[in-house]
Amino acid sequence: MKRYERYKPSGIQWIGEIPDHWEVKKLKYVGQAQLSAVDKKNEPDERKVLLCNYIDVYKNEFIDDNLSFMEASATENEIAKFALNRGDVLITKDSETPDDIANPAFVRVEKVEIICGYHLAHIRTNRDIMIGEYLFRLFQSPDFNARFTVNAHGITRYGLSSDDIKSTMVLLPTVNEQTDISNYLDRKTAQIDDLIAKKQKLIDLLNEEKTAIINQAVTNGLNPNAPMKDSGIPWLGKMPANWEVKRLKYLGNIKYGLGIPPKPKKDGLPLIRATDIQKGEIIDGEMVSIDPEDVPYDRDPVLKKNDIIVVRSGAYTGDSAIIPQKYEGAVAGYDMVVRITKANAVFISYALLSHYVLKLQIYQHRLRAAQPHLNREELGETIVLLPNSGEQEDIVNFIRAKTFDIRDTISRIQREIELLQEYRTVLISEAVTGKIDVRI
Numbered sequence: 001m002k003r004y005e006r007y008k009p010s011g012i013q014w015i016g017e018i019p020d021h022w023e024v025k026k027l028k029y030v031g032q033a034q035l036s037a038v039d040k041k042n043e044p045d046e047r048k049v050l051l052c053n054y055i056d057v058y059k060n061e062f063i064d065d066n067l068s069f070m071e072a073s074a075t076e077n078e079i080a081k082f083a084l085n086r087g088d089v090l091i092t093k094d095s096e097t098p099d100d101i102a103n104p105a106f107v108r109v110e111k112v113e114i115i116c117g118y119h120l121a122h123i124r125t126n127r128d129i130m131i132g133e134y135l136f137r138l139f140q141s142p143d144f145n146a147r148f149t150v151n152a153h154g155i156t157r158y159g160l161s162s163d164d165i166k167s168t169m170v171l172l173p174t175v176n177e178q179t180d181i182s183n184y185l186d187r188k189t190a191q192i193d194d195l196i197a198k199k200q201k202l203i204d205l206l207n208e209e210k211t212a213i214i215n216q217a218v219t220n221g222l223n224p225n226a227p228m229k230d231s232g233i234p235w236l237g238k239m240p241a242n243w244e245v246k247r248l249k250y251l252g253n254i255k256y257g258l259g260i261p262p263k264p265k266k267d268g269l270p271l272i273r274a275t276d277i278q279k280g281e282i283i284d285g286e287m288v289s290i291d292p293e294d295v296p297y298d299r300d301p302v303l304k305k306n307d308i309i310v311v312r313s314g315a316y317t318g319d320s321a322i323i324p325q326k327y328e329g330a331v332a333g334y335d336m337v338v339r340i341t342k343a344n345a346v347f348i349s350y351a352l353l354s355h356y357v358l359k360l361q362i363y364q365h366r367l368r369a370a371q372p373h374l375n376r377e378e379l380g381e382t383i384v385l386l387p388n389s390g391e392q393e394d395i396v397n398f399i400r401a402k403t404f405d406i407r408d409t410i411s412r413i414q415r416e417i418e419l420l421q422e423y424r425t426v427l428i429s430e431a432v433t434g435k436i437d438v439r440i
Helices: 054-059 076-082 130-141 142-151 161-167 175-219 345-353 355-366 376-382 387-430
Strands: 008-009 017-019 024-028 033-034 047-052 070-074 087-094 104-107 114-116 120-125 170-172 226-232 238-240 244-247 252-255 263-274 288-290 308-310 320-321 337-339 381-386
Touching: 033 161, 047 076, 047 337, 054 087, 054 104, 054 244, 076 114, 087 130, 087 355, 104 130, 120 130, 130 142, 130 170, 142 161, 142 387, 170 288, 175 238, 175 345, 175 355, 175 387, 238 288, 244 376, 308 345, 320 345, 337 345, 337 376, 345 355, 345 387, 355 376, 355 381
Parallel strands: 047 114
Antiparallel strands: 008 017, 024 170, 033 120, 047 070, 087 104, 087 120, 226 238, 244 381, 252 337, 263 288, 308 320, 308 337
16 A cells, blocks of 8 residues: 655654654543543442443454443432443453553444443543544554553453553544544455455354264264164164263263463463353463462372363353373463263363253253353263273264365364454554555
């Protein structure tokens, strides 16, 4: 893409040169920034409001009327200070890791009395100088955002002060140019997001195909003409005549991982958490590393090859993955670890992903709690259909062969998605810092 005709030093080390006609000012001179402490309490003498909280901002680029906001209450003064207007920008002001500081969202709400909640900073610009749409995109630029990561302070939780936000230097094209940049990025990111969504849909279809292969193999075996018998379990129906019904607790040991994570440390031991598990696979995109010296080894948290991690709580309760050689020696997080000693561990890992185990048993357990949750006793009672050891190995080899191309295709598409996300980030950064000229 084309560049501007003339550039000048910005005076900001992290940004380098900017277009000759752009300005640089502290954020406090182009708008108001204030830290919210409005929490989710409900006080009888306060007015009922809807609260936009940390998760709303962390998980969404845009705060609009389609979100389900938390119900809370606020004083008249809090409402006057923190009620959201269309065009406001919200950022996360504190987090457990510095990398999650200053994550932005742009406010598109039209409702009244949606209040900026705790752990957030509320920014309202002077639209004669800077529009919120442009500031939002500026916060999305890694070059700009890195300043907040560096300045975040804390020990167990990192945060920004009001002055950290107000004193940050922002780039100021003309308002018309800010509008051009914002509109351009809205169009381009929407196109990229649509392409990513289509690729993700293809991954979902491939995962469904993989699941169907696993379901058939671990429920009925490989021989379609094999004699069947009644399993004795009404919801399960028939099973291969030479298979047995076993409960998971009799096939190995089930234990809990660590309740409290050790201290983070770059290049330390991998910590396998629920967020690192996805439909039978260990994914390392957001995996964290921990200090080996802070690990409570008396809890036996170190993972071995072919251990199975089962998610213990949250939206993905019951999802599981087997530990490959790559992650032997990693540490188990909060979730459960199944160590199979009396069956083929890989076969059991496939069984745990099957419809009759995951949907008909584990999901039923997790729905009984107020929040999705699964404990060791419930997992141990899970019924597994078990062929002899030779047939287990044959089924494992069959599933691996049949799903190899599917896994390979999914990995390729995931890499394509990562490249699109990287391109999206670069495009935003270059547009808001003047490295490319997107004016109409």
